[in-house]
Amino acid sequence: MAVSRGVVSDAYAQLAAEGWLLIAPRSGPRVASSPREHKGVRPLYVEAAEAVRYDLRPGRPDLSRFPRADWLRSLGAAVRGAGDAELDYPPIAGTERLRAVLAAYRGRVRGTLATGEDVLVCLGAAQAFITIAVALGPAQVAVEDPGHTGIRELLRVRGLEPVPMRVDEEGIVVHELPYSVRAILVTPAHQFPTGVVMSARRRADLLAWAERRDAIVIEDDYDAEYRYDRAPVGALQGLRPDLVFHIGSVSKTLAPALRLGWLIAPPAWHERLLLAREGLDHGLPALEQHALADFIERGAYDRHIRRSARAYRRRRDALLEALARELPDATVSGAAAGLHVAVHVPGADEGALVAACREHGVVLDGAAQHGAHSEGATLLISFAAVPDAAAGHVAALIATARGR
Numbered sequence: 001m002a003v004s005r006g007v008v009s010d011a012y013a014q015l016a017a018e019g020w021l022l023i024a025p026r027s028g029p030r031v032a033s034s035p036r037e038h039k040g041v042r043p044l045y046v047e048a049a050e051a052v053r054y055d056l057r058p059g060r061p062d063l064s065r066f067p068r069a070d071w072l073r074s075l076g077a078a079v080r081g082a083g084d085a086e087l088d089y090p091p092i093a094g095t096e097r098l099r100a101v102l103a104a105y106r107g108r109v110r111g112t113l114a115t116g117e118d119v120l121v122c123l124g125a126a127q128a129f130i131t132i133a134v135a136l137g138p139a140q141v142a143v144e145d146p147g148h149t150g151i152r153e154l155l156r157v158r159g160l161e162p163v164p165m166r167v168d169e170e171g172i173v174v175h176e177l178p179y180s181v182r183a184i185l186v187t188p189a190h191q192f193p194t195g196v197v198m199s200a201r202r203r204a205d206l207l208a209w210a211e212r213r214d215a216i217v218i219e220d221d222y223d224a225e226y227r228y229d230r231a232p233v234g235a236l237q238g239l240r241p242d243l244v245f246h247i248g249s250v251s252k253t254l255a256p257a258l259r260l261g262w263l264i265a266p267p268a269w270h271e272r273l274l275l276a277r278e279g280l281d282h283g284l285p286a287l288e289q290h291a292l293a294d295f296i297e298r299g300a301y302d303r304h305i306r307r308s309a310r311a312y313r314r315r316r317d318a319l320l321e322a323l324a325r326e327l328p329d330a331t332v333s334g335a336a337a338g339l340h341v342a343v344h345v346p347g348a349d350e351g352a353l354v355a356a357c358r359e360h361g362v363v364l365d366g367a368a369q370h371g372a373h374s375e376g377a378t379l380l381i382s383f384a385a386v387p388d389a390a391a392g393h394v395a396a397l398i399a400t401a402r403g404r
């Protein structure tokens with residue numbers, strides 16, 4: 001029977017994919033002694049991922065906690081409940097239902113003052129920054145230093161000029177702000193990456209400064225859902241809804257993959273922001289917006305955050321205990337909050353220590369990657385990503401990396 005070359009090579013490829021055949025460069029196909037033997041020939045990226053035992057870069061929740069079944073229930077409800085109108089282009093600001101649900105939810109848990117009208121649903125927090133940048137036009141924006149370099153870049157690419165500002169133990173140093181800035185971007189609930197909580201006095205100073213200079217304040221509320229020792233400080237936006245743009249997303253609570261975030265904006269800016277958004281896209285996926293609204297409304301979001309916070313608090317305690325044992329001279333800074341800690345290791349070279357940790361399978365960031373420079377090394381470690389019972393192992397690997 002004659003068969004075409006394509007059919008034969010497809011069959012070979014299928015057998016190789018299933019592990020029955022071994023195909024290596026410069027040699028003929030060989031039958032595997034068992035399908036498992038195929039595992040010896042792996043694409044590089046799998047090997048690289050295996051060498052990483054612990055990916056502890058800050059910024060991600062424990063993604064294995066994603067509430068798949070519960071989310072599926074909301075997504076199913078969204079698909080079943082959507083009439084033809086819901087399958088058309090969605091409103092550019094987001095679905096009316098999700099905007100109202102978010103306004104109520106943020107008000108309840110963060111003390112924001114807003115109605116659905118003030119909410120713009122965004123493609124993660126990232127798009128909220130981009131939308132503000134476009135609406136603001138070329139201008140100087142004060143950013144915290146150290147601070148999130150990725151967000152600075154988003155602003156820079158859209159024509160803003162980030163002006164790095166010092167952060168002390170009370171937050172951004174307001175009296176050093178130059179008069180030329182039109183906006184001030186801050187992480188008041190839990191400064192990224194130092195973990196400092198902005199003091200009440202500094203919050204008042206910042207708002208007074210912004211009012212005097214006719215500047216806006218951009219509040220990045222990225223991980224404020226997690227505070228382990230007391231109730232989190234309320235959102236700045238709740239103090240001055242006319243001055244403060246409040247940004248958040250589900251990236252730290254559910255998963256970055258959902259790309260769902262929000263911007264609560266002063267009424268005077270609504271029109272400009274909508275215009276900016278009209279130039280960026282034609283609306284966000286509506287079914288996911290309905291799913292999130294359902295997820296929040298029926299209490300699944302609260303439940304998930306409550307459970308996750310309990311697990312993260314345990315993990316934070318376990319990691320700090322293990323670090324105290326393995327690296328007794330290291331100190332931890334910042335509030336008991338969020339998903340990461342900043343660990344200061346005296347006398348160490350940060351770049352070398354981060355590289356040595358990586359060689360030992362522990363991937364983490366050095367604070368210098370976010371603009372922080374200090375004597376010794378400051379490691380940013382996501383305790384949320386340290387599996388239960390692995391804290392001792394992680395701390396021992398870091399200590400070994402340091403000892404080399």
Ligand SMILES: Cc1ncc(COP(=O)(O)O)c(C=O)c1O
Pocket residue numbers: 059123124125126127148151187192220222248249250251256260261
């Ligand atoms: C401080 C901070 N703000 C904002 C974001 C952006 O989050 P997203 O665009 O995923 O919502 C991140 C993400 O890592 C972050 O660390």
